[in-house]
Amino acid sequence: QNKLGRDAVFQPSIYVSTEMVLSIEALPWVASRILDIICALKGKIKKCLVLDLDNTLWGGVIGDDGIENIQIGHGLGIGKAFSEFQLWIKKLKERGVILAVCSKNTESVAKEPFVKHPDMILKLDDIAVFVANWENKADNICRIQQILNIGFDSMVFLDDNPFERNMVRANIPDIVVPELPEDPGEYLEYLYGLNLFETVSYSAADSERTRQYQVEARRVSERMSFAxxxxxxxxxxxxxxxxxxxxxxxxxxxxxxxxxxxxxxxxxxxxxxxxxxxxxxxxxxxxxxxxxxxxxxxxxxxxxxxxxxxxxxxxxxxxxxxxxxxxxxxxxxxxxxxxxxxxxxxxxxxxxxxxxxxxxxxxxxxxxxxxxxxxxxxxxxxxxxxxxxxxxxxxxxxxxxx
CATH class of the missing domain: 3.40.630.30 (Gcn5-related N-acetyltransferase (GNAT))
Known part of the structure; x- marks a missing residue:
């Protein structure tokens, strides 16, 4: 009803003749959401969100513009759009969705906003796997998948660059790569419509999932020291x-x-x-x-x-x-x-x-x-x-x- 408007969702003539509360026009929307819930019940859920950084989590290019000039913040303008976007991602993480970063960047430069920028909502502690280098993004996503040990069909990749999106789609067919709008202000409405992260239950353990994957990375590192x-x-x-x-x-x-x-x-x-x-x-x-x-x-x-x-x-x-x-x-x-x-x-x-x-x-x-x-x-x-x-x-x- 919020999406279509009350007059589109409820039609008196339909109700009077059929006692059906929903209009014919509303049925596809309702059916789509019911199908999302059924898929979640059947285990067809998305567990991991892989994020690009420049012009995806913030406006601008951190390596060129510097930390003072990237666009993010709750004031008016495009920076507000990126802040709202990060807030949505933070809520996904608190519901148990695993967050990973896949960026073409120098790692120390890519991490700087997470540590130093006062308007960043996402912090390094929110990221389970952080991969920033100058390698092929498809290869880096494969590396993230191996660390997390989940299926590619459980992963979603967000990137503002059409070339990178198509590269990942071509090399990893099972991963979901949404076609983000050109305007960052439309990111959230577009992703709300896709409803990629539907779940049917939630537990307190979900909020601990990122920490558990971070700890697992430490286990993997220590394993290398044992013959x-x-x-x-x-x-x-x-x-x-x-x-x-x-x-x-x-x-x-x-x-x-x-x-x-x-x-x-x-x-x-x-x-x-x-x-x-x-x-x-x-x-x-x-x-x-x-x-x-x-x-x-x-x-x-x-x-x-x-x-x-x-x-x-x-x-x-x-x-x-x-x-x-x-x-x-x-x-x-x-x-x-x-x-x-x-x-x-x-x-x-x-x-x-x-x-x-x-x-x-x-x-x-x-x-x-x-x-x-x-x-x-x-x-x-x-x-x-x-x-x-x-x-x-x-x-x-x-x-x-x-």
Missing amino acids: NEDEFLASLEMVSDIQAFTPFNIPRVAQLSQRSNQFNLRTVRYTEGDIERMGKDPERYAPFTFTLADKFGDNGLICVVILEKDNRAKTLFIDTWFMSCRVLKRGMERFTLNVLVRYARENGFKKIIGEYIPTVKNKMVEDHYAQLGFVKLPEMEKNLYMLDVDSYIDKTCYILSK
Whole structure:
């Protein structure tokens, strides 16, 4: 209604004859927003915003104009447009969208406004990955993607330069590159219309996401100083807190269910209501949530497993197993399986059955169960795997239970 106007959204003649509150003209707008929500529920969300700097975050070229002459600020004029634009980006970051910078610039010069300009709303602490050099932007975005370990289709790139936009589109087809208007004053209205960052849930952990990725960069840096992978993992001093579903973690579990695409064995999406219902049905379900912390910081809740019980057959079926890709290659999969087998033994279950349902995005876990020692069952139409609980030997990992 704000966009189209009340008279366009509501038409008395339509209401009188059909009792339909919305006009015919308004239906495409409403349908578009509903589709955005459905896509978010199905995990088709944008997780990362990659930003150019000159004439995108501020007016002017920092290397040529200097910090005193770039256009930004809440006074009248084009500087106000850039300030409003930064304020919107800051709100995205607080909702959990990862911010990255990809700029053709000398790094020290590119960072100067973030540190010294009094009207900058975005600060260096808001940026998870900062890449500023004179290399090809498509290559630099690939570097950002590798650090963040997310899909290109989860990324959005904003740049005022049509040449750079087309270069990135040509080399990275999956990334979203909006055709920004020439007038910076129109950036926000244009991006509001695209509604690229729709979400269906929000948790306090979202505001911590940038810090977690910054800490991960420190882990990657320290890893380079170890010749042995086991020594590095042992040095991290990792601890996991294992819990069932609680009123405090249900929103985060539902959000991970909707967001997790790559490390997700069955890619079944659950709402908060679904999670709450399973948590209240201990006769049928055994839910597990895992956090992970180390000497660098706390990653929060990063893994969820939901076991479905078949008491007569003494079998546990892994209805759901998904995990944040931030913690890959730290032994969390082995630690999780050790916990599941321990639960099975304590409760008299003899087998654990896992299923892999392939999607476009979860190919990275197609061998997950085989690598953990499960045996593939001879099912013609399903990728089912079985683990014998009695013969299982705990796997080596460097994570302690809290």
